Amino acid sequence: MIQPASAARHDLKPGWRLPLPSRPFVRFLARRLAALILLGVGITFVAFVLTELLPGDPAAANLGQRAIADPAAVQAFREHYGLDKPLPVQYVVYLQHLVQGDLGQSEQSHRSVRADLSEYVPATAELAVTSILIAYALGITLGMISAVRRNKLTDQVLRVVSLGGISMPTFWLALVALYVFFFKLGWVPGSGRLDPGILAPPHVTGLFTVDALLSGQFDVMTNAFQHLILPACVLAAYNVGLLTRFTRSAVLEVINNDYVQAARAKGLPERTVIMRHVLRAALPPIITVGGLAFANVMTGTVLVESIFAWPGIGQYAFHSATTLDLPAIMGVSLFVAVVYIVVNFTVDILYGIVDPRIRVA
Amino acid sequence: MVAARRPGSTFMASAVLAAFVVLTACGGGSTTPTNHVLVIDKSFDMKTADPQREFEVSGGIVAKALYSTLLTFKGSDSATPVPLVASSYTASSDAKTFTFKLRTDIKFSDGTPLTSADVAFSFNRLINIKGNPSFLLSGITVSAPDASTVVLTSSTPNPAIPFIIPNPALGIVNSKVVKAHGGTDQPGADKSDTAEAFLNTTSEGSGPYTLKSFSTTTEVDLTANPSYFGSQPFYNTVVIRNIQAPTQLIDIQKGTNEVAIDLSSDQAASLSGNTSLQVKASPGPNVFFLLANDNPKISKTTPNQHFQNAIRYSLDYASYVQLAGAGAIQTPGVVPSMFLGALTPADNAKFDLTKAKAELAASGISNPTVNLGFPSDFTLNGISFSTLAQKVQANLQAAGITVNLTGSPISTALADYRAGTEQLGLWLWGPDYPDPNDYLVFLPGQLVGLRAGWAAGSDPSLEALGVQASSSTNNTARGQLFQQIQRQLNTDGPFFPLIQPGQVVVATKGVTGADYNPTWTIDPAGVGG
Numbered sequence: 100m101i102q103p104a105s106a107a108r109h110d111l112k113p114g115w116r117l118p119l120p121s122r123p124f125v126r127f128l129a130r131r132l133a134a135l136i137l138l139g140v141g142i143t144f145v146a147f148v149l150t151e152l153l154p155g156d157p158a159a160a161n162l163g164q165r166a167i168a169d170p171a172a173v174q175a176f177r178e179h180y181g182l183d184k185p186l187p188v189q190y191v192v193y194l195q196h197l198v199q200g201d202l203g204q205s206e207q208s209h210r211s212v213r214a215d216l217s218e219y220v221p222a223t224a225e226l227a228v229t230s231i232l233i234a235y236a237l238g239i240t241l242g243m244i245s246a247v248r249r250n251k252l253t254d255q256v257l258r259v260v261s262l263g264g265i266s267m268p269t270f271w272l273a274l275v276a277l278y279v280f281f282f283k284l285g286w287v288p289g290s291g292r293l294d295p296g297i298l299a300p301p302h303v304t305g306l307f308t309v310d311a312l313l314s315g316q317f318d319v320m321t322n323a324f325q326h327l328i329l330p331a332c333v334l335a336a337y338n339v340g341l342l343t344r345f346t347r348s349a350v351l352e353v354i355n356n357d358y359v360q361a362a363r364a365k366g367l368p369e370r371t372v373i374m375r376h377v378l379r380a381a382l383p384p385i386i387t388v389g390g391l392a393f394a395n396v397m398t399g400t401v402l403v404e405s406i407f408a409w410p411g412i413g414q415y416a417f418h419s420a421t422t423l424d425l426p427a428i429m430g431v432s433l434f435v436a437v438v439y440i441v442v443n444f445t446v447d448i449l450y451g452i453v454d455p456r457i458r459v460a
Numbered sequence: 461m462v463a464a465r466r467p468g469s470t471f472m473a474s475a476v477l478a479a480f481v482v483l484t485a486c487g488g489g490s491t492t493p494t495n496h497v498l499v500i501d502k503s504f505d506m507k508t509a510d511p512q513r514e515f516e517v518s519g520g521i522v523a524k525a526l527y528s529t530l531l532t533f534k535g536s537d538s539a540t541p542v543p544l545v546a547s548s549y550t551a552s553s554d555a556k557t558f559t560f561k562l563r564t565d566i567k568f569s570d571g572t573p574l575t576s577a578d579v580a581f582s583f584n585r586l587i588n589i590k591g592n593p594s595f596l597l598s599g600i601t602v603s604a605p606d607a608s609t610v611v612l613t614s615s616t617p618n619p620a621i622p623f624i625i626p627n628p629a630l631g632i633v634n635s636k637v638v639k640a641h642g643g644t645d646q647p648g649a650d651k652s653d654t655a656e657a658f659l660n661t662t663s664e665g666s667g668p669y670t671l672k673s674f675s676t677t678t679e680v681d682l683t684a685n686p687s688y689f690g691s692q693p694f695y696n697t698v699v700i701r702n703i704q705a706p707t708q709l710i711d712i713q714k715g716t717n718e719v720a721i722d723l724s725s726d727q728a729a730s731l732s733g734n735t736s737l738q739v740k741a742s743p744g745p746n747v748f749f750l751l752a753n754d755n756p757k758i759s760k761t762t763p764n765q766h767f768q769n770a771i772r773y774s775l776d777y778a779s780y781v782q783l784a785g786a787g788a789i790q791t792p793g794v795v796p797s798m799f800l801g802a803l804t805p806a807d808n809a810k811f812d813l814t815k816a817k818a819e820l821a822a823s824g825i826s827n828p829t830v831n832l833g834f835p836s837d838f839t840l841n842g843i844s845f846s847t848l849a850q851k852v853q854a855n856l857q858a859a860g861i862t863v864n865l866t867g868s869p870i871s872t873a874l875a876d877y878r879a880g881t882e883q884l885g886l887w888l889w890g891p892d893y894p895d896p897n898d899y900l901v902f903l904p905g906q907l908v909g910l911r912a913g914w915a916a917g918s919d920p921s922l923e924a925l926g927v928q929a930s931s932s933t934n935n936t937a938r939g940q941l942f943q944q945i946q947r948q949l950n951t952d953g954p955f956f957p958l959i960q961p962g963q964v965v966v967a968t969k970g971v972t973g974a975d976y977n978p979t980w981t982i983d984p985a986g987v988g989g
Contacts, residue, residue, distance in 0.1 A: 153871075153872065154872045154875055154876075155869075155871040155874070155875050156874075156875050159871070159874045159875050160870075160874065162592060163515050163592040163593075164889075164890075164907070165592075165595040165892055165907075166515075166591065166592045166594065167878060168595075168878075168907050169590075169594070169595055169598070172590045172591065172592070172595070174590075175589075175590040175650040175651075178650075178651070179650070179651075207507060207676075208507065208676050209507055209508050209513070209656060210657075210676075218677070219677070274706060277707065277710055278710060281710065281714065282710050282713065282714050288716075289707070289710065289711055289714065290701075290707045290711065291678065291679070291701060291703075292678065295497065295701060295716065295717070296499075296681070296699050298672075298673060298681070299673075405704050406707055407707070408678075408701065408702055408703045408704065408707060410678045410702070415677070421837070421869065421870070421871060422871060423871050
């Protein structure tokens with residue numbers, strides 16, 4: 100028998116109701132979407148203006164030493180990429196194409212920016228998601244242990260380790276990790292998303308592990324996962340340190356509150372007290388930091404991608420910037436904006452889930 | 461009903477994840493390629509696999525493997541063009557007409573016979589696309605009087621044509637198939653040719669390999685072409701991977717690749733004593749040079765001949781060679797040591813601080829201060845231009861010249877350099893083709909000459925020598941003329957050649973034929989095991 104919605108709601112425990120859509124929620128969603136559009140337009144405008152202000156010339160950056168001296172080649176380049184038109188016209192044309200989902204053609208790859216992003220974003224996403232899962236699992240766990248064992252040896256060690264995770268330069272850590280775990284120990288494969296000669300699985304999501312699984316290529320999936328481990332761990336190091344310190348701090352703020360003491364007085368096991376009463380109350384600031392950490396990982400992986408030959412959005416952004424590849428710069432800028440807006444939106448939703456007091460509805 | 465989370469689920473999740481990571485890692489290790497897979501590590505500057513559009517180092521390696529050219533070079537040689545698709549060629553006495561007779565037994569990878577129409581299509585397509593390599597056939601018209609003859613006619617004498625033809629950008633495509641996929645060789649091809657996307661997925665050539673997969677960021681996979689007219693390559697599969705130099709250094713020692721191309725001299729030096737590797741470091745074809753602007757509107761100081769002489773004597777050339785590391789040499793002129801017309805070490809400029817100070821005093825300029833432009837973010841052959849610029853600053857300071865370093869990212873520094881607005885500039889010239897004609901750009905009124913503010917008519921005798929050298933059909937005479945030009949450049953010109961950095965190729969032991977060639981870097985088909 101199908102229960103009416105109201106009856107189903109009564110079955111939920113008071114503290115764990117789902118944030119079902121309501122008019123305020125819809126308004127909240129609409130506001131966020133409107134912000135996304137406005138921010139997107141704003142970013143394209145700023146990127147256009149800034150690129151124009153730069154003293155460099157996209158033709159000079161992309162054409163060779165001979166071609167740049169050939170007026171016909173320069174003219175052909177400018178016409179092909181629309182650079183022969185005034186900047187306001189270029190901008191309007193760009194927006195017209197953007198509305199139709201056309202992000203233009205990259206001057207570097209000679210492909211549509213959309214095709215480039217559809218290749219690079221999944222590569223980075225696969226790395227970032229794996230990395231952030233490792234960071235969440237280790238960071239929150241270690242932070243809780245550190246808080247529970249405050250000022251004891253375990254806490255001191257974890258604080259030093261977490262400080263190390265935050266302080267170590269990522270590129271240095273990446274090279275050391277590659278040298279130790281690949282070169283010396285041979286526990287993991289080296290650079291790239293797959294071993295040389297292994298072809299990528301048929302494109303469905305762009306996530307090699309998922310696509311290989313979907314196509315039944317389990318050896319490719321295993322290989323892709325093995326390649327994922329080391330760069331994901333290196334990328335996670337900073338966030339493990341960050342989350343450990345934030346979790347420790349957040350847990351310490353609530354661990355001696357009256358309701359926690361009451362829970363202990365009721366005779367609840369310490370583990371239950373920590374997991375149910377302490378961690379949940381400490382989660383909002385951890386979610387905020389975790390959300391930003393994820394956004395940072397999605398948009399700031401260039402060094403790790405470079406060392407591990409990972410063809411992600413970081414390398415694409417770097418090459419686009421150094422060659423003044425305007426369509427690609429615009430595409431990456433939009434992508435970064437969308438990531439931050441979506442992450443903030445998700446964080447807001449998660450707030451509502453973990454803390455009913457700040458739920459929108 | 462939504463259940464509350466079970467206590468300890470975070471611990472469980474992390475434990476499961478950690479176990480998964482550890483187990484998979486312990487079972488890890490890379491899949492070892494078979495004996496016939498050649499893995500080449502290269503830091504990509506790849507843009508396209510379309511031969512008529514590529515003019516990058518990575519693209520040249522790919523195009524060389526996929527497409528045949530009329531002429532070629534053997535191994536690392538770039539002094540003697542030899543027939544490949546052409547069975548022979550002749551040049552007219554005025555060096556304006558070159559006639560190529562084609563072999564008749566060559567087929568594309570799909571079995572279609574290669575004819576002169578394919579050559580004409582490929583060359584005209586290159587010209588009319590107006591892309592990076594189009595200048596190679598600038599001023600040249602292509603005709604195909606019969607199915608096995610191609611005639612190139614130049615509007616001016618051009619003895620460099622046989623040295624230009626082996627460039628992979630002049631690889632011959634299957635014209636029928638390329639036309640069917642949007643290719644055109646007609647005027648307006650820069651707008652109407654749409655075959656690039658097709659050629660990035662399928663190769664339409666007659667080279668030793670065919671394209672299996674192509675990515676501008678990850679790797680390019682090639683497989684042997686069973687229809688190839690020459691000897692089948694030793695490696696039936698080639699994987700060219702996009703790997704940065706620090707990672708190449710680790711990979712080559714681990715044995716996951718056979719050839720590493722981008723290692724610096726310092727990195728190569730760290731491999732000395734590794735018996736499982738062979739390290740080849742030889743002078744590369746890039747020439748690093750300093751320029752002093754001859755245009756008085758840019759600087760009142762730098763056009764002064766005595767001031768330029770002061771710069772010439774104040775540079776401690778040996779220290780630049782030492783900085784560049786293994787394989788590097790001081791370059792006595794702008795033409796690199798392996799090309800026709802190169803000067804010998806006897807012509808090397810000499811460091812002499814006393815003379816430098818005397819020349820500065822003779823210039824009449826007291827306490828000169830000049831700006832030095834350079835690409836601050838650019839490193840080639842392991843040599844950072846920022847480091848070189850600091851060395852120049854220190855050298856000139858010792859002679860009494862104050863240098864302000866005004867480096868900027870290459871995308872912006874190039875604009876100043878190409879506009880000829882730098883007072884002093886620190887740059888390089890890489891060969892477009894292995895012939896001294898490519899270095900006539902350093903003369904007054906030419907491409908690089910103008911970047912140094914050296915206008916046409918500034919040195920009539922030198923310009924006359926340039927005209928004579930560019931049209932001579934006798935290679936011995938050409939070589940002597942180019943030597944004469946460079947000696948005059950070294951005394952009268954605003955250029956100060958510094959070094960040819962070492963070009964390092966590292967290969968695993970047992971690999972043969974991994975030779976550096978300035979035209980295509982590495983020929984995968986030439987590599988054996």
